Amino acid sequence: MKLKKASSGPEKIPIDMTPMIDCVFQLIIFFMLTLKIRANEGDFNINMPLGAGVGQSAELPPIKVRLEANPDGTLRSVGLGRQSLGNDARAFGLLNQEVLGLVGRPGAAFSKDIEVEIDADYELHYQHVVSAMTACTGRLDPKTKEPIRFVEKIKFAPPRPKKPE
Amino acid sequence: MANSNSIDIDMTPMIDIVFQLITFFMVVINFDAADADERVRMAISDLARPPKVKPTGELVLQMGFDRVTNRGGQTRKDGPFLFYSGEKITVQSFDRVFRPMLDREFQIEKLKGNLDSDGKTRTPVVIRADAECPTGDVQKLIQVCQQAGYEKFALKAMQPE
Numbered sequence: 001m002k003l004k005k006a007s008s009g010p011e012k013i014p015i016d017m018t019p020m021i022d023c024v025f026q027l028i029i030f031f032m033l034t035l036k037i038r039a040n041e042g043d044f045n046i047n048m049p050l051g052a053g054v055g056q057s058a059e060l061p062p063i064k065v066r067l068e069a070n071p072d073g074t075l076r077s078v079g080l081g082r083q084s085l086g087n088d089a090r091a092f093g094l095l096n097q098e099v100l101g102l103v104g105r106p107g108a109a110f111s112k113d114i115e116v117e118i119d120a121d122y123e124l125h126y127q128h129v130v131s132a133m134t135a136c137t138g139r140l141d142p143k144t145k146e147p148i149r150f151v152e153k154i155k156f157a158p159p160r161p162k163k164p165e
Numbered sequence: 166m167a168n169s170n171s172i173d174i175d176m177t178p179m180i181d182i183v184f185q186l187i188t189f190f191m192v193v194i195n196f197d198a199a200d201a202d203e204r205v206r207m208a209i210s211d212l213a214r215p216p217k218v219k220p221t222g223e224l225v226l227q228m229g230f231d232r233v234t235n236r237g238g239q240t241r242k243d244g245p246f247l248f249y250s251g252e253k254i255t256v257q258s259f260d261r262v263f264r265p266m267l268d269r270e271f272q273i274e275k276l277k278g279n280l281d282s283d284g285k286t287r288t289p290v291v292i293r294a295d296a297e298c299p300t301g302d303v304q305k306l307i308q309v310c311q312q313a314g315y316e317k318f319a320l321k322a323m324q325p326e
Contacts, residue, residue, distance in 0.1 A: 042213025
């Protein structure tokens with residue numbers, strides 16, 4: 001009787017990797033093509049209980065920002081109180097400086113109680129309201145690029161009626 | 166079995182890298198309809214930062230335009246509309262169409278026990294409005310939500326790229 005010769009070690013079984021690698025590359029290509037790199041979204045938090053009218057919610061009178069619109073929704077003027085600040089990007093820079101002047105310094109004790117009230121025309125494009133909220137709430141630290149907030153509370157004045165076309 | 170002339174290539178490092186790449190793309194990719202919605206081109210703000218603590222529940226409302234680009238490359242836009250629950254709701258029909266939907270949402274919040282002692286919901290309303298929406302329409306949306314019992318709002322803006 002002939003005995004089988006014992007093998008020196010386990011026999012290597014070749015696995016065909018080609019189909020798996022094909023699938024994996026297809027997956028990578030799919031993910032690469034469907035990937036959309038988008039900028040992060042951020043929030044402006046506002047607390048607006050029903051019936052909280054002008055000057056009812058805070059002890060300090062609110063800082064009133066008036067945004068006037070042209071009939072096509074573009075910005076006609078930015079106003080702070082009775083002062084007109086213009087109608088371009090520089091106006092929002094001025095608004096930022098003025099609000100900071102009213103607050104004193106970022107993080108002041110009473111800054112948490114200060115409220116900004118935005119009173120915008122009905123037709124005004126929403127981007128200008130966002131610019132006004134940005135100008136009123138803070139600025140970027142030039143070194144760290146992190147936001148320094150000096151006003152936490154923002155509210156809207158009651159909506160103005162739509163102008164007839 | 167490989168013959169004596171064939172050269173064995175060790176595929177393990179490549180497969181490791183490839184799987185890492187797949188994992189990266191799977192984690193990074195975001196199929197969330199709210200983010201991918203091209204109908205809403207939000208305003209840009211330097212100070213917009215994602216919330217440090219994400220709320221457990223939120224009601225996301227998207228207001229934007231139906232934009233159609235013709236062969237000449239010109240874009241026509243209709244709206245603004247509120248895109249909610251698969252419907253396009255005009256500002257004029259907020260009270261008739263959207264308010265009952267909101268009331269239903271509020272009832273769900275009530276059943277979940279998400280109400281404060283004053284009967285208002287703790288759930289914030291996240292408003293993603295297009296940069297070209299008339300501000301009055303956004304304010305009308307806020308008003309309808311207030312009437313339904315919502316009083317916390319988060320207005321979304323994009324960080325500059």
